[in-house]
Amino acid sequence: MPLDTSTYSLALLRVDGRRWNELRRLHAQIRTQDAADGSSYLEMGHTKVMCIVTGPSEQQQQRRGQTSQRDAAAINVNVVIAGFSSVDRKKSGRNDKRIQEIEVTIANALASNLHTHLFPHSSITISLHVLSQDGSLLAALLNATTLALIDAGIPMTDYIAACTAGSTSTYAAGDDSADPLLDLNNQEEQELPFLTVATLGDSDRIAVLVCESRVQVTRLEGMLVVGVDGCKQVKQFLDQVVREKGAEMVREGAVEKSDAMGMVLDE
């Protein structure tokens, strides 16, 4: 059993030494690639993803009958999970249902967040590369996408910040007093019920909520509260990354400091 529940209750420490409400190390870079309109690189613990945004650009050949997108930009999400990303090499085909579901989830979340009506007859292509996976994959992809879209300068209502939340005992244990956990790694995801939650900016508005495991409904509220709280920490982090990059670009003279800029650039 990866997460030995007995040891957890003794020391209240998880397998990787974190407490229940601790996030893993977050590291992110924005504008990692010159050729792309927007790009980012994000690490959540050992989960490492890259995001490249192309567009808004002229719509390519009509694929999959996207004729309905005439008054707004179409969002195409493309997730590539590298064969070397997990411990054992596993090649996932292009038609993997899990990948497709991740793609659809991200596209739907963005469709409601981006101001796509500003770009009719165009398409925004988001390609995500998973270089290493250790849990919280969907959350990492959503966060990387947010950063890359900010880099691309596509107008949106607010940050989408995501993280996962779980519960310390399995569904079968039926333990109602189980503590919620924040930001699960791969080992914990294998064993415990968990959900992925994404919120809009600092608000409590939920943009994405995915739960694929069985869990008692009484535990759900606690998990959700912890997850939303984690999203706020993630949002703070993403915001900091964007601000630092912005300040750096102003310092280097890549962009001019405008009078309308509301924020103070801390040197």
Add this chain to the structure above:
Amino acid sequence: MASQQILFSPAELAYLHRSLSLKPPIRPDGRAPTQFRPLTAETGILPGTNGSARVHFSDGTEAIVGVKAEIEKTIEAPRAEESKPESNEAASERTRGDWLELAVEIPGQRDDEASTVFLSEMLREALLADKEFAKKLFINRRFHWRLYLDVLLISPPLSYPLPLLSLTTHLALLATRLPRLKSEGDEDPMFDDDWEASTFLYPQEGTATNGSRPPITLLVVAIGDNVIFDPAKEELAVAETALAVSVAEVRRAQKAGDMEVDSKGRELSLLSIRTIDPPSRLTPPGVPHTSNTGSSAFAPTKLQKAGDQETEGVWKAPLGGTKFGVLDGIIQAVLEKGGVADEVLDGLEGVELS
């Protein structure tokens, strides 16, 4: 190369073709004919792999290669005493091809698309072309390593990504390390679990350095009488011939205290040449002003049938194959001392392997 759409008009193509067939050619990005795009490279970026590399060209294209190795049981070859040694060798050679799996991922393209498959086969072929590669994967008669190379093109495919992917693969293989074998003979393999003790697939020093190094595949185009290396998209669009030339360095045993080590330079061996169908063949031809009914007051006479003669400054898609002279010139330019392959390998040697 159907994936690459050419969005140039015949007039633009004619202009590009003329400036590229001048002596010396004027390239759109101002490079010399044999100059590569500047690149940044790093290795060992992914701790979860046996070897990895990331290469970033100055035009923004970027690729990541990860190498993963697994142990596999060798399928029993027919016993040596029963069959002739030749057939045994042939059988082992055939299976060795399967010991390496190479997959190319290009965003927005299906992985079974013809151009992607062609690209990965070209990279794989160069690796297997020297017979020594499979020997490195041999553990004992019953077991061998199986190597998975996953090539990821991160950026959108701005130009034909062959040189980029090849250089990244080269670096990833140089950085690849396999656990040190502790067992002996044909017993079940046992490995040292200390990663610090692991051995490089291509050792950097000691006697084991002899033999071939991982190959690089260069993309070369011929335009007019000029041979141009590492073509950009615009250059490929007017190329008369496009060749993928794979070369590898072969290191020979050198006596200790050989003073000429540095001056001797490297020995290069040509592994394979493949012609690539350049996208220029599918370009629409330009219409000469004289035969254009739309702009000319005179109706075209029968003497000026379109396609009969080449008019200066009017684009016409190149036809026919490659002349031997051109092929010879390309090979010379690649292999000569201080040539392009030498230069590229020199540059890649500067990359720190971790």
